[in-house]
Amino acid sequence: MIRHALAEGWLLLRSRGLISPVLALALAIPISLAGVTISVRQWLAPVIELGDRESVVSILLHPRLDGAERRTWMSEQAATHPQWQLATVEPDELAERLATWFPYLEEILDREGPEMLPTMVEIRTRDPQGVLVLKEDLSVLAVGPTSSVNQVVGRVARQFALMLISVVVALIAGAVLLAAVWVHLELHRHAEEIAIMRLMGATEATVRGPFLVAVAAPALLAAAASVVCTVLAVGFMARLAAPLGLTTAGVSPLILFVQVVGAVGLPMAAAFITLERYASADD
Amino acid sequence: MIRIRGATKDYDRRQILRGLDLSVDAGEMVFLTGPSGAGKTTLLRLLYAAERPTSGEIWVAGSRVDTLARSELPQLRRKIGVIFQDFKLLRRKTVLENVTFVLRFHGIAQREAHRRAYRVLKRLGLHHRQSALPEALSGGEQQRVAIARALVYQPRLILADEPTGNLDADLASELLSLLCDINYQGATVVLATHDHALLESLPARTLVLRRGVIDYDGMWPP
Numbered sequence: 001m002i003r004h005a006l007a008e009g010w011l012l013l014r015s016r017g018l019i020s021p022v023l024a025l026a027l028a029i030p031i032s033l034a035g036v037t038i039s040v041r042q043w044l045a046p047v048i049e050l051g052d053r054e055s056v057v058s059i060l061l062h063p064r065l066d067g068a069e070r071r072t073w074m075s076e077q078a079a080t081h082p083q084w085q086l087a088t089v090e091p092d093e094l095a096e097r098l099a100t101w102f103p104y105l106e107e108i109l110d111r112e113g114p115e116m117l118p119t120m121v122e123i124r125t126r127d128p129q130g131v132l133v134l135k136e137d138l139s140v141l142a143v144g145p146t147s148s149v150n151q152v153v154g155r156v157a158r159q160f161a162l163m164l165i166s167v168v169v170a171l172i173a174g175a176v177l178l179a180a181v182w183v184h185l186e187l188h189r190h191a192e193e194i195a196i197m198r199l200m201g202a203t204e205a206t207v208r209g210p211f212l213v214a215v216a217a218p219a220l221l222a223a224a225a226s227v228v229c230t231v232l233a234v235g236f237m238a239r240l241a242a243p244l245g246l247t248t249a250g251v252s253p254l255i256l257f258v259q260v261v262g263a264v265g266l267p268m269a270a271a272f273i274t275l276e277r278y279a280s281a282d283d
Numbered sequence: 284m285i286r287i288r289g290a291t292k293d294y295d296r297r298q299i300l301r302g303l304d305l306s307v308d309a310g311e312m313v314f315l316t317g318p319s320g321a322g323k324t325t326l327l328r329l330l331y332a333a334e335r336p337t338s339g340e341i342w343v344a345g346s347r348v349d350t351l352a353r354s355e356l357p358q359l360r361r362k363i364g365v366i367f368q369d370f371k372l373l374r375r376k377t378v379l380e381n382v383t384f385v386l387r388f389h390g391i392a393q394r395e396a397h398r399r400a401y402r403v404l405k406r407l408g409l410h411h412r413q414s415a416l417p418e419a420l421s422g423g424e425q426q427r428v429a430i431a432r433a434l435v436y437q438p439r440l441i442l443a444d445e446p447t448g449n450l451d452a453d454l455a456s457e458l459l460s461l462l463c464d465i466n467y468q469g470a471t472v473v474l475a476t477h478d479h480a481l482l483e484s485l486p487a488r489t490l491v492l493r494r495g496v497i498d499y500d501g502m503w504p505p
Binding site: 193 | 331333353354356357358359360361363365367371372373374375384385387388389432
């Protein structure tokens with residue numbers, strides 16, 4: 001039976017001429033592009049993580065608050081926002097920072113002492129925008145910047161990665177569609193032969209064998225082409241991305257494995273489903 | 284060999300067979316005749332399980348055909364040699380390949396398959412065309428290839444649907460003699476035809492099908 005499948009499958013392939021390898025390469029294109037896209041998506045992972053890091057938002061408390069009121073305010077905020085880590089910046093440290101940023105203040109600070117400064121509180125959080133609610137708080141004099149460069153870069157990288165995943169999904173859908181149409185047309189072309197073979201007493205395995213061989217051979221070609229194209233394209237893109245400071249890596253073996261499974265599995269699954277539908281239509 | 288009880292077959296509310304009852308013993312030779320549209324081809328299609336009856340029971344070679352699972356169909360069909368009205372030859376295969384490929388389903392080795400196919404083709408006068416593709420053959424030659432394919436594995440039951448439709452009188456007579464030989468060797472033959480000359484050339488049990496029922500069952504001419 002295997003000999004029959006191989007012999008008849010080879011005849012089917014030969015009768016198709018160059019169409020089978022062309023279809024195989026057409027299937028390899030979306031699968032390779034998907035592999036390349038997933039690899040690039042992996043390179044972006046460290047950049048995306050920047051957006052998930054904690055940010056520190058500084059706020060200034062109103063100078064009219066005395067020590068007890070400040071402590072009460074801090075306790076209330078810690079209870080209301082358990083995701084915040086609040087820390088008071090000591091007056092001496094604040095004075096030091098201000099003197100660094102604004103050297104002309106040094107003299108005033110020396111004269112008046114750091115006690116004249118309002119209390120600064122640093123809030124460590126993953127959601128710096130959430131700190132903006134304190135703008136309405138009468139105990140708060142000012143809220144510092146709530147966005148960081150890291151967060152902006154991380155957010156942009158995340159959006160870009162999402163776009164890449166959408167591209168991968170579209171490419172895989174394209175590959176599935178191509179495989180299904182290819183196999184369906186192939187079987188439709190031989191529908192009469194299949195029907196005659198069944199009427200002559202051929203078993204399902206005998207009928208399906210040659211078609212599965214005829215589909216498997218170009219599918220293996222598509223798998224090989226996908227792997228080679230992906231490795232070459234990712235190597236080329238890594239060289240381009242290196243000056244951007246991205247940590248690039250070669251193609252993951254898992255991606256290559258998934259590509260082989262996809263290139264062989266998709267057309268084979270389409271062949272099984274279509275042959276099953278032909279068989280059911282005979283009932 | 285064949286037992287049919289109350290078989291009906293409807294197509295789009297049109298009743299082709301109406302409660303047909305029939306019994307054909309092993310080794311019998313039966314002609315099936317009747318006007319066009321009487322249901323001859325439909326009856327044969329039910330026998331080789333190309334279709335299922337709308338109701339009723341059909342038994343062929345010990346198997347109940349109307350309830351047979353798809354996986355059991357090949358086994359039934361290997362017991363039946365069918366000669367189709369429209370030949371049903373594989374267009375991309377040569378005459379010899381068309382005849383030998385069915386032997387593969389029976390597990391017969393290639394050398395033996397070629398030997399048997401050549402013998403049948405020679406008997407049908409087609410051995411010199413064994414390398415030709417069906418499209419290069421005349422209608423009569425294609426008919427003979429279809430006949431060779433049905434006979435090559437010596438089935439226990441032969442169903443022939445208008446097998447002489449494309450043959451001249453001499454070839455039709457030769458075919459009938461071939462089917463008689465096979466019947467003599469023990470095979471059951473059911474031959475659907477509306478060729479009255481053919482019916483009259485051989486006294487055999489004849490079923491006349493009219494409007495989906497058996498109108499006459501006996502020797503021909505009545």
